[in-house]
Amino acid sequence: MSKPVLRGLVIAAFFALTAFALVPTFVPRPAFIPGFAPPPDMWPRAVSLIGIALGLLALCLALTRPAAQEEPVETDGSSPWRMGLRFAGLVGVFGLFLLLIPYLGFLLSTMALTLVVVLMTGERDHKLWIFLLSFVGPGLLLLFFTYSLGTQFPKGALTKPFGF
Amino acid sequence: MLNEILSALQSVATLQNLLIMIAGIWGGVIVGAIPGMTGTMAVTLALPFTFYMDPVPSILLLVALYKGSTYGGSVSAILIKTPGTASAACTALDGYPLAQQGKAGKALNMALYSSVIGDFISNLSLIFFAAPLAILALRIGPPEFFMLMLFALTTVAGVSGNSLLLGLVSAALGLLLATVGEDMYGSFRFAFTPDMQAGLSIAPVLIGLFALPELIKLVVMRVAKKEKAATLGAQHVTREEFMGSLRSILKGSVIGSVLGAIPGIGPSSAAFFSYGEAQRSSKRGSNFGKGELEGIAASESANNGACGATMIPLLALGVPGDVITGVMLGAFMIQGLTPGPLLFQTNMHEVYMLLIGMLISSVLLFFAGKATMRMFAKVSYIPQTLLTPLVLLLCIFGIYSIASSTFDVAVLLVMGVVGFGMFLLNIPAAPFLIAFILGPMLEENLRRAMAISRGDPSVLLSTPITWIFAALIVFALGFTLRREIRKTKTERQVAQ
Numbered sequence: 001m002s003k004p005v006l007r008g009l010v011i012a013a014f015f016a017l018t019a020f021a022l023v024p025t026f027v028p029r030p031a032f033i034p035g036f037a038p039p040p041d042m043w044p045r046a047v048s049l050i051g052i053a054l055g056l057l058a059l060c061l062a063l064t065r066p067a068a069q070e071e072p073v074e075t076d077g078s079s080p081w082r083m084g085l086r087f088a089g090l091v092g093v094f095g096l097f098l099l100l101i102p103y104l105g106f107l108l109s110t111m112a113l114t115l116v117v118v119l120m121t122g123e124r125d126h127k128l129w130i131f132l133l134s135f136v137g138p139g140l141l142l143l144f145f146t147y148s149l150g151t152q153f154p155k156g157a158l159t160k161p162f163g164f
Numbered sequence: 165m166l167n168e169i170l171s172a173l174q175s176v177a178t179l180q181n182l183l184i185m186i187a188g189i190w191g192g193v194i195v196g197a198i199p200g201m202t203g204t205m206a207v208t209l210a211l212p213f214t215f216y217m218d219p220v221p222s223i224l225l226l227v228a229l230y231k232g233s234t235y236g237g238s239v240s241a242i243l244i245k246t247p248g249t250a251s252a253a254c255t256a257l258d259g260y261p262l263a264q265q266g267k268a269g270k271a272l273n274m275a276l277y278s279s280v281i282g283d284f285i286s287n288l289s290l291i292f293f294a295a296p297l298a299i300l301a302l303r304i305g306p307p308e309f310f311m312l313m314l315f316a317l318t319t320v321a322g323v324s325g326n327s328l329l330l331g332l333v334s335a336a337l338g339l340l341l342a343t344v345g346e347d348m349y350g351s352f353r354f355a356f357t358p359d360m361q362a363g364l365s366i367a368p369v370l371i372g373l374f375a376l377p378e379l380i381k382l383v384v385m386r387v388a389k390k391e392k393a394a395t396l397g398a399q400h401v402t403r404e405e406f407m408g409s410l411r412s413i414l415k416g417s418v419i420g421s422v423l424g425a426i427p428g429i430g431p432s433s434a435a436f437f438s439y440g441e442a443q444r445s446s447k448r449g450s451n452f453g454k455g456e457l458e459g460i461a462a463s464e465s466a467n468n469g470a471c472g473a474t475m476i477p478l479l480a481l482g483v484p485g486d487v488i489t490g491v492m493l494g495a496f497m498i499q500g501l502t503p504g505p506l507l508f509q510t511n512m513h514e515v516y517m518l519l520i521g522m523l524i525s526s527v528l529l530f531f532a533g534k535a536t537m538r539m540f541a542k543v544s545y546i547p548q549t550l551l552t553p554l555v556l557l558l559c560i561f562g563i564y565s566i567a568s569s570t571f572d573v574a575v576l577l578v579m580g581v582v583g584f585g586m587f588l589l590n591i592p593a594a595p596f597l598i599a600f601i602l603g604p605m606l607e608e609n610l611r612r613a614m615a616i617s618r619g620d621p622s623v624l625l626s627t628p629i630t631w632i633f634a635a636l637i638v639f640a641l642g643f644t645l646r647r648e649i650r651k652t653k654t655e656r657q658v659a660q
Contacts, residue, residue, distance in 0.1 A: 003589075003590075006589075007330075007589045007590070007591075010589065011333050015336070015340075018340060022354065026353065026354045026355065026356065027343075027351070027353045027354065028351060028352070029351070030349065030350070030351055033349065036614065036615050036617075036618045036619040037349065037611055037614070037615040038610075038611050038614050038615075038619075040347040040349060040351040040353060041353075042611075043339075043343060043607045043610070043611070044340060044343045044353060044354075047336050047339045047340050047343070048340065050336055051333065051336040051337070051340070054329060054332055054333045054336060055333070057329060058329055058330070058333070061329070065652075073385065073588070074385065074387045075385040075386070075387060076385060076386040076387055078385075078386070083384050083385065086383055086384045086386075087380070087383075087384045087584075090380060090383050090384070091581060094577040094580075094581070097577075098570065098573070098574055098577070101570055106564070110557065110560055110561070113556075113560075114553050114556070114557050117379070117383065117553045117556060118549065118550065118553045120383045121379075121382050121383055121386065121548075121549040121552065121553065122386050122549065123547070123549035123550060126547065126550060129550050130550070133550060133553060133554055133557070134553075137554065137557055138557060138561075141557065141558070141561040142561070145561055145564075145565045149216050149565055151564070151565040151568060152568060153564065154570065
């Protein structure tokens, strides 16, 4: 399946899901609407229907016209499977970061996230900078926001006895 | 009026404000000089810090970042042939050949002089045209506002990316996301979790959409550019060289001011237009692209010339002309100021402060650029593999500090993934952001217009102003479609 066809399908499917499943379920109509004001679902429904039309148009154009030249995505030459794995890994790391905050606290979680993300970029040369960025950087930012702006960052259930 | 201007001057010319503007310009130049980092990113990253500042200093900081980054884009364009920002692409055409000839310092100086002059002229145009436009805008009601915003949205969708269709899809996605939360009559829409009942904040959405996809691209595709920076070499621009380019600088400044004031055009198009015009009209036109100072002058005066002018529709009508002014619209609203015609009535002092501050920042741009040219040359050499994780760190701390909300951090990360998905599908992000910010106002004005007209949709085309905007929408769509059809035909001919 070519990229333009896939794109048209994704767009049409997303807006169809919104118009026919999400709007009826998650946009309740109030029992009373003052005057001639349009109901709350009018706007999201209208936008979704326009989105479906645009998606179908994109699909039709992709199927009927010869493939237009799209800018190639620059990569390091890895296979799509490998890149997909990296993407899934990063999304997993983001999810894990959010899950860890209540247990490890904001500081340790961001330190772990930064270290993992730097390593995931393939950076191995600047070891001192990796250390400073991953461990000193979050500490300095935490101090700055806590003392200058008064932000209270969440402490972890496991790390509370240590003060962070 | 003179008293108000003097009072505003007194309020702006404090040490604190001057330091904020200098910091903003420096920060902007540094970010703009780093390939892959954009002015939008500079402004969005600074947004969380402005929550704790007074309204005018916070907007001045963002404006200074915008100006600094627009000039900063030329640094890496000249030294390593990698424009830090899209609007500096033309600058690379002549800047890099000059750098190879050992005249990088000369090229950087010309870029700085042209940027400062363009910026100053642009600020003057803002001062002269924003207020009259705002007075005119006071006469318009909900139907006209709806059509005006629709026009801005259509234009932005048309000029962002390579396809009008995908621009419109992006705008539709932004409009849909803007409906999350409580509507004007108290109904909760798409409130999947209790946190979503209050709607999605502007800051995590826009920062996630613009700052994080770069990081995800780097992790997934692992393409980090490593270019060798040129040395500065010959530094001074002679009087003859400057006077030889002055016509193009002034012309570029005017082109930038005019095109910047039209929603959706922005600095990049202004720079290309000005460069083309200078090449056409210059005696040394044949030398353009081979290391011609006048080429840099034309490009830089136009892209900085558009900076102040993009604030005209924002301040006068409340309509952002490009992504950066879209972010600034968010900043204004966060600070309790609503850009638009009423701003000139209710917050005149703040408006004067802003305008005077912008003029002062033009002068500061000159001194800041001059003082730190050598340092900026080194900045464009920072490895992206360290820089982008640092951006992630700043984003996470900054976003959390706004509302002490882990939910906002989650929104930030999710929007980063959404932005990456849009990049993969070639869907431009700019219309999404503008639609997300304008969406609530667009819907509110539509619903008000419908309520006033007792449900009659013809109210949207009931006055001459609405006809004008409708005609402009049709013109913008027709123009973009014509351009795309021509482009497709050319591509087909090339393929055959």
